[in-house]
Amino acid sequence: MIRTQMAKKKCFRLSLFAVVSVILLLVPYMARLDFPDTVITRSPISSSRVENDSPETTGQPQFVYLVQGASRHPIPGLKATPNREIIWLTYRDKTGDIYFPNSTHATGRNRLLWEATERASKRNDGGYLYYLFLDDDLLLTNEKDKKRWWRKNLPSNPFERFELFLLDFQPAVGFPGYFFHLPAVPSPVGVTYNFDAIFNGFHRHTMSFMLPYISDLDHTSWFFAQWFVIHISAMFYNSNRVLCKAVYAKNKRHHSSNGAYTDSNDFRISRDYFRTWFNKNNTVKTANGEIIYLLQTFKTQAMYLDIPGNASRKHNMEYRVSTKFITTAFNKSHPGVQRILHWRSLPKVRNILYGSEKDEPDFFPDVFPLH
Numbered sequence: 463m464i465r466t467q468m469a470k471k472k473c474f475r476l477s478l479f480a481v482v483s484v485i486l487l488l489v490p491y492m493a494r495l496d497f498p499d500t501v502i503t504r505s506p507i508s509s510s511r512v513e514n515d516s517p518e519t520t521g522q523p524q525f526v527y528l529v530q531g532a533s534r535h536p537i538p539g540l541k542a543t544p545n546r547e548i549i550w551l552t553y554r555d556k557t558g559d560i561y562f563p564n565s566t567h568a569t570g571r572n573r574l575l576w577e578a579t580e581r582a583s584k585r586n587d588g589g590y591l592y593y594l595f596l597d598d599d600l601l602l603t604n605e606k607d608k609k610r611w612w613r614k615n616l617p618s619n620p621f622e623r624f625e626l627f628l629l630d631f632q633p634a635v636g637f638p639g640y641f642f643h644l645p646a647v648p649s650p651v652g653v654t655y656n657f658d659a660i661f662n663g664f665h666r667h668t669m670s671f672m673l674p675y676i677s678d679l680d681h682t683s684w685f686f687a688q689w690f691v692i693h694i695s696a697m698f699y700n701s702n703r704v705l706c707k708a709v710y711a712k713n714k715r716h717h718s719s720n721g722a723y724t725d726s727n728d729f730r731i732s733r734d735y736f737r738t739w740f741n742k743n744n745t746v747k748t749a750n751g752e753i754i755y756l757l758q759t760f761k762t763q764a765m766y767l768d769i770p771g772n773a774s775r776k777h778n779m780e781y782r783v784s785t786k787f788i789t790t791a792f793n794k795s796h797p798g799v800q801r802i803l804h805w806r807s808l809p810k811v812r813n814i815l816y817g818s819e820k821d822e823p824d825f826f827p828d829v830f831p832l833h
């Protein structure tokens with residue numbers, strides 16, 4: 463995260479510095495669509511049957527890549543395919559699908575998410591299964607050491623490989639290796655607290671809470687939007703925030719910081735802000751049956767080096783945070799919580815999350831082991 467966003471900042475120095483907060487374009491999308499919940503389909507690139515494999519694809523892309531950069535350019539190894547759509551946001555020129563000058567890392571990604579959900583809502587199958595955000599300087603590389611592969615045979619294109627990983631594990635959020643966690647996890651997959659924003663794939667059900675990015679503290683630091691993702695992942699999806707070591711991310715732009723931005727790495731700021739969202743009176747029941755206060759997840763340091771956990775496939779984990787859960791665990795008068803409730807109530811988001819389901823299933827967070 464640090465490296466990536468620093469790099470991005472360097473790039474931004476060439477253009478515009480001002481950071482503006484974006485107001486989500488609250489264009490109501492009225493179409494009502496019906497589709498079954500959680501259509502899990504097999505990737506055309508995979509011929510072997512594994513857990514989570516299931517019937518036919520609907521023939522529409524399961525993956526949408528949301529790229530942001532100064533200007534559109536090819537990304538090595540990444541091409542649109544029948545199963546993969548790519549949307550570009552550019553901030554220096556109009557070569558992308560969306561032009562958003564003065565966007566921040568998070569507000570740009572949220573604008574891309576908006577576009578992708580618009581497209582998803584026009585489909586009749588729930589839309590993409592994964593929303594993959596990447597920075598335009600991403601170099602995704604294959605790990606050659608088969609000890610770090612989760613299957614005997616893997617596609618040679620690293621993006622196809624990562625997509626196969628997403629289909630096999632169906633993580634809430636999946637991410638490739640990055641320089642700071644290559645040694646940390648010995649097995650092909652694992653969980654790790656800190657993961658870089660350079661390339662993250664989000665299951666569509668995570669837009670019940672974790673997406674859109676929380677850009678409230680962008681004026682203090684662009685790192686904080688990813689901190690919220692990291693913390694929410696560990697708090698709600700501990701075994702399903704999965705590091706895939708068969709591929710790793712590099713970026714060619716280099717770390718640079720000379721004060722052009724406020725770029726605090728003091729994650730106590732984001733933690734202390736996030737604490738104000740919670741209802742400290744209420745407990746919640748976790749996936750393993752414990753009754754806890756979610757504020758307990760903030761007890762020790764704001765950025766853990768690592769926390770225990772084992773990566774797991776999705777199985778029947780429910781990723782959709784319910785309205786009932788949100789209004790119990792959080793202060794529903796808080797503007798940040800209000801914004802999430804509003805987002806969830808948009809017809810297009812509601813359709814992506816629940817389709818024609820009448821009732822929201824209960825949500826039990828898989829909380830990282832508390833100290």
Ligand SMILES: *[C@@H]1O[C@H](CO)[C@@H](O)[C@H](O)[C@H]1NC(C)=O
Pocket residue numbers: 478479480563564
């Ligand atoms: C972007 O920010 C610059 C500097 O504050 C400002 O002059 C410009 O009008 C902004 N551009 C847009 C499109 O908002």
Ligand SMILES: *[C@@H]1O[C@H](CO)[C@@H](O)[C@H](O)[C@H]1NC(C)=O
Pocket residue numbers: 740741742743792793794
């Ligand atoms: C928690 O309980 C106190 C005392 O009853 C009350 O004043 C406060 O508003 C409650 N907090 C929330 C978020 O409802």
Ligand SMILES: *[C@@H]1O[C@H](CO)[C@@H](O)[C@H](O)[C@H]1NC(C)=O
Pocket residue numbers: 770771772831
């Ligand atoms: C992870 O798996 C190992 C080996 O099965 C086990 O010993 C350990 O307790 C697990 N950790 C957690 C947090 O579940």
Ligand SMILES: *[C@@H]1O[C@H](CO)[C@@H](O)[C@H](O)[C@H]1NC(C)=O
Pocket residue numbers: 793794795796797
């Ligand atoms: C809940 O949020 C509102 C709005 O930010 C705030 O005024 C209120 O004090 C909060 N309640 C508690 C108990 O934190």
